[in-house]
Amino acid sequence: xxxxxxxxxxxxxxxxxxxxxxxxEHEQQQLEGYSKKPLSVSLKDNQVFIQQEMGESQDxxxxxxxxxxxxxxxxLIVYVQGMVDDxxxxxxxxxxxxxxxxxxxxxxxPNELTDKLKSHILSIGIVSDIKxxxxxxxxxxxxxxxxxIEGTAKAIAANVVGGERRGIEEPKTEMAIRxxxxxxxxxxxxxxxxxxxxxxxxKLWMEQWTIGEISQTxxxxxxxxxxxxxxVLKDLRERLDAxxxxxxxxxxxxxxxxxxxxxxxxPTIMNVERPDAVAGNLLxxxxxxxxxxxxxxxIVPSILNMFFQAAEDYYQRFDIATFLRMIRFVSFLIALLxxxxxxxxxxxxxxxxxxxxxxxxxxQREGVPFPAYLEAFIMEFVFEILREAVVRMPSxxxxxxxxxxxxxxxxxxxxxxxxxxxxxxxxxxxxxxSFVSPAYSLGIAARLLRFILLLAASTLGFYGIALVVLxxxxxxxxxxxxxxxxxxxxAPLKIKDLKDTLVRAPLWLMRERxxxxxxxxxxxxxxxxxxxxxxxx
Amino acid sequence: xxxxxxxxxxQISAVQCAKIFxxxxxxxxxxxxxxxxxxxxxxxxxxxxxxxxxxxYLVLALYLSLADRFPNMSxxxxxxxxxxxxxxxxxxxxxxxxxxxxxSLVLRxxxxxxxxxxxxxxxxxxxxITFMVVIIYGVFLGIETxxxxxxxxxxxxxxxxxxxxxxxxxxxxxQNFEPLLYEGIVRPIKGVYPILGFPIGExxxxxxxxxxxxxxxxxxxxxxxxxxxxxLIVTGVLLTVFLIGILGVDEAARxxxxxxxxxxxxxxxxxxxxxxILVAMVWIATVFMKLVLCMxxxxxxxxxxxxxxxxxxxxVPYSFLLVPLSMIAYRNAAHLKMFAMGVWTVYSVxxxxxxxxxxxxxxxARGKKDGGAGRFPEPPPLDKSVxxxxxxxxxxxxxxxxxxxxx
Numbered sequence: 001x002x003x004x005x006x007x008x009x010x011x012x013x014x015x016x017x018x019x020x021x022x023x024x025e026h027e028q029q030q031l032e033g034y035s036k037k038p039l040s041v042s043l044k045d046n047q048v049f050i051q052q053e054m055g056e057s058q059d060x061x062x063x064x065x066x067x068x069x070x071x072x073x074x075x076l077i078v079y080v081q082g083m084v085d086d087x088x089x090x091x092x093x094x095x096x097x098x099x100x101x102x103x104x105x106x107x108x109x110p111n112e113l114t115d116k117l118k119s120h121i122l123s124i125g126i127v128s129d130i131k132x133x134x135x136x137x138x139x140x141x142x143x144x145x146x147x148x149i150e151g152t153a154k155a156i157a158a159n160v161v162g163g164e165r166r167g168i169e170e171p172k173t174e175m176a177i178r179x180x181x182x183x184x185x186x187x188x189x190x191x192x193x194x195x196x197x198x199x200x201x202x203k204l205w206m207e208q209w210t211i212g213e214i215s216q217t218x219x220x221x222x223x224x225x226x227x228x229x230x231x232v233l234k235d236l237r238e239r240l241d242a243x244x245x246x247x248x249x250x251x252x253x254x255x256x257x258x259x260x261x262x263x264x265x266x267p268t269i270m271n272v273e274r275p276d277a278v279a280g281n282l283l284x285x286x287x288x289x290x291x292x293x294x295x296x297x298x299i300v301p302s303i304l305n306m307f308f309q310a311a312e313d314y315y316q317r318f319d320i321a322t323f324l325r326m327i328r329f330v331s332f333l334i335a336l337l338x339x340x341x342x343x344x345x346x347x348x349x350x351x352x353x354x355x356x357x358x359x360x361x362x363x364q365r366e367g368v369p370f371p372a373y374l375e376a377f378i379m380e381f382v383f384e385i386l387r388e389a390v391v392r393m394p395s396x397x398x399x400x401x402x403x404x405x406x407x408x409x410x411x412x413x414x415x416x417x418x419x420x421x422x423x424x425x426x427x428x429x430x431x432x433x434s435f436v437s438p439a440y441s442l443g444i445a446a447r448l449l450r451f452i453l454l455l456a457a458s459t460l461g462f463y464g465i466a467l468v469v470l471x472x473x474x475x476x477x478x479x480x481x482x483x484x485x486x487x488x489x490x491a492p493l494k495i496k497d498l499k500d501t502l503v504r505a506p507l508w509l510m511r512e513r514x515x516x517x518x519x520x521x522x523x524x525x526x527x528x529x530x531x532x533x534x535x536x537x
Numbered sequence: 538x539x540x541x542x543x544x545x546x547x548q549i550s551a552v553q554c555a556k557i558f559x560x561x562x563x564x565x566x567x568x569x570x571x572x573x574x575x576x577x578x579x580x581x582x583x584x585x586x587x588x589x590x591x592x593x594y595l596v597l598a599l600y601l602s603l604a605d606r607f608p609n610m611s612x613x614x615x616x617x618x619x620x621x622x623x624x625x626x627x628x629x630x631x632x633x634x635x636x637x638x639x640x641s642l643v644l645r646x647x648x649x650x651x652x653x654x655x656x657x658x659x660x661x662x663x664x665x666i667t668f669m670v671v672i673i674y675g676v677f678l679g680i681e682t683x684x685x686x687x688x689x690x691x692x693x694x695x696x697x698x699x700x701x702x703x704x705x706x707x708x709x710x711x712q713n714f715e716p717l718l719y720e721g722i723v724r725p726i727k728g729v730y731p732i733l734g735f736p737i738g739e740x741x742x743x744x745x746x747x748x749x750x751x752x753x754x755x756x757x758x759x760x761x762x763x764x765x766x767x768x769l770i771v772t773g774v775l776l777t778v779f780l781i782g783i784l785g786v787d788e789a790a791r792x793x794x795x796x797x798x799x800x801x802x803x804x805x806x807x808x809x810x811x812x813x814i815l816v817a818m819v820w821i822a823t824v825f826m827k828l829v830l831c832m833x834x835x836x837x838x839x840x841x842x843x844x845x846x847x848x849x850x851x852x853v854p855y856s857f858l859l860v861p862l863s864m865i866a867y868r869n870a871a872h873l874k875m876f877a878m879g880v881w882t883v884y885s886v887x888x889x890x891x892x893x894x895x896x897x898x899x900x901x902a903r904g905k906k907d908g909g910a911g912r913f914p915e916p917p918p919l920d921k922s923v924x925x926x927x928x929x930x931x932x933x934x935x936x937x938x939x940x941x942x943x944x
Contacts, residue, residue: 349811461655491687492550
């Protein structure tokens with residue numbers, strides 16, 4: 001599979017690995033070989049070479065057009081079927097070429113023809129020269145159509161990139177009640193344009209990489225020049241340069257390869273599907289990484305606090321947004337801690353339960369054959385299985401799963417007396433709370449850690465929970481995202497930055513950008529710094 | 538940066554320093570000390586707490602003036618400058634022993650507490666080992682991480698203190714304080730005695746932490762530490778006042794973990810009952826901070842005494858030493874009482890006040906003053922970011938990690 005092999009790890013692995021290393025070195029040599037090898041002057045030779053290199057694949061289309069009566073000046077158009085926009089191709093490349101006909105006495109020199117093609121025959125916005133095979137294959141496989149002329153070793157690449165792609169739709173993972181309805185698509189160009197439409201500033205800069213030795217995936221970074229920290233940018237460039245992998249199929253590959261923390265369940269790079277969220281982050285001095293082929297855009301540096309912020313928070317009144325933020329924080333804690341706290345209380349600290357409730361719980365637990373922690377483990381595990389099943393299955397089976405999951409497991413397990421109702425309540429409440437987090441990547445960390453906490457609570461009660469929480473705190477305060485402490489602004493405490501954490505202060509109070517992010521230019525431009533006072537008040 | 542940093546190029550801010558100082562001071566003392574003071578000073582124990590306040594300032598002033606003379610050096614380093622290499626190393630060695638014993642006592646405190654009150658059936662060694670796992674991880678991660686964790690625990694501790702204070706207000710009995718100064722001022726003055734050793738004498742850990750404070754934060758340091766001391770005195774007095782006011786002198790003096798027992802009295806509408814486990818969580822957190830700092834200081838002092846480039850290889854061996862030592866440090870509660878009352882104060886005051894004062898006097902007499910960094914062996918070539926002096930490194934928080942990312 002793509003991505004199963006990373007060139008940097010040559011020392012590991014057995015024979016199979018070595019073989020793939022060799023294969024890749026071969027591949028590498030070939031690609032480098034292309035760059036040195038110029039195009040041939042003969043169209044025939046070129047066509048043969050392309051067919052040979054691409055294994056005579058049927059979707060590579062060769063279209064030759066004769067421009068002169070004598071047949072000496074031929075033009076060959078090469079493109080990949082399905083990756084070009086046929087209509088534009090016919091209208092702006094083939095039609096103009098058909099109209100050009102040169103009598104035998106007025107033949108043009110090949111180089112002259114090249115210039116003429118570029119200057120007034122091709123009605124295409126982006127045209128570029130191609131001098132060697134590396135460029136040739138790069139452009140061809142990006143969906144350019146390539147025009148080669150008999151008698152010259154130069155070719156012209158014309159951008160008619162098109163073909164069927166998904167249109168702009170509402171983002172699936174980040175719903176919003178209020179806010180723009182558009183989400184990113186799989187095309188990096190469409191995505192960057194969506195960001196540009198939000199930030200119409202010449203200071204919005206972009207840099208491009210092509211990553212993936214075989215997949216040759218375009219990867220862009222976008223940032224607001226003057227806001228983004230140059231140190232972070234430099235670091236990011238170095239890390240992207242260092243990525244050596246066969247293929248990038250999703251931004252998750254980049255995320256995993258450039259992250260600071262290889263061994264952490266917590267995400268140190270955020271992925272976003274909403275252009276408005278990306279734009280907001282860019283304006284605070286962060287950097288966006290766009291990867292072709294996925295609607296998920298990465299944001300660096302990402303700190304813990306960002307995973308509790310939804311774009312919608314800024315579109316609503318600040319008091320309501322603050323309330324929602326608090327709910328999210330509390331829900332995260334519930335999703336993380338509730339089953340383990342339940343187990344700890346029931347098995348070790350019964351005295352904490354008010355007497356009435358304790359009697360109820362004891363009555364429920366009567367006849368239940370398992371200890372509380374085992375019950376909780378079983379139900380949590382069942383829930384995780386249900387959840388995974390619902391994500392992967394065809395939507396037609398959805399009703400079946402909810403009936404089987406909800407009724408059969410939920411109700412009959414209780415009625416049969418295998419599991420006490422309290423555990424079912426705790427697990428389902430935890431499940432609901434775990435869906436509150438606006439960032440899926442953080443919620444998934446909580447899911448994982450829940451089991452560790454459960455284990456600690458069932459062996460050592462609250463002491464175990466305290467130990468694991470201390471470990472987590474140490475871990476969280478230790479990790480960094482591109483040099484930024486993950487728990488900022490809580491630790492190290494930055495009182496000024498607390499305005500956009502648990503609470504969302506009114507916009508007119510957030511006059512300063514987050515510290516250490518926008519070092520060069522710390523103050524937000526404000527049109528109206530404070531609410532205007534009515535005259536006479 | 539923090540991952541491969543040597544022991545001297547990590548940095549914390551003045552506020553962080555003050556916060557970890559506060560947590561260290563609460564440490565194991567908040568739970569045990571008030572009963573000891575109340576046993577001596579009875580209902581006037583809160584006056585003892587107040588009287589002990591100035592001593593906090595005195596020791597801090599002592600350490601700060603040492604830090605003024607040798608701003609980038611820890612105790613192990615300036616001891617060598619002041620007394621000469623071998624005498625300095627000898628003094629450092631006694632400090633290492635002091636911190637070794639202190640760490641094991643702190644560990645014993647937590648396992649005693651958990652074993653007696655929270656997990657009566659769990660063997661001590663299991664509690665010790667699980668606790669040490671977290672401590673080892675913390676010490677490995679270094680002072681920057683410890684300080685940041687401290688900031689969060691500080692907020693949590695204050696939050697719980699405030700909650701508990703408010704939820705106990707309705708049971709407060711002013712009669713418990715009468716008669717005020719029944720036997721004159723002598724009794725409260727006697728009550729100061731245990732406080733001097735525990736925790737004030739133990740503040741000597743600051744001599745290792747102070748050189749790690751950012752250079753640009755140094756002017757603020759004194760101010761921030763003073764604030765921490767005020768908060769500390771307020772907490773101490775409040776704790777004692779509440780203990781006496783709620784439990785009464787007899788019960789507070791007899792209870793081994795008085796604050797914990799006091800929290801058992803919380804009862805709000807029969808719903809919020811018996812939340813003493815919250816106190817236990819805070820206490821686990823503060824003891825964790827104290828032990829992590831003790832272990833850190835212990836390892837760093839040893840590393841500096843032995844001229845190592847990093848303290849990290851020492852952490853695990855020391856833990857193997859600590860767990861058995863904590864189990865044999867004293868036999869039982871009665872033995873502890875004798876030890877804590879009779880021996881510890883003298884021992885701790887000697888290391889916390891007398892020795893540093895001697896160092897200061899000798900340094901002043903010999904006119905020793907050194908702004909340079911301590912004598913350190915060259916760092917390994919692998920890590921280029923390690924510089925010989927802590928404060929010469931630029932603000933480490935703004936520096937991105939220099940690790941290679943993908944390969």
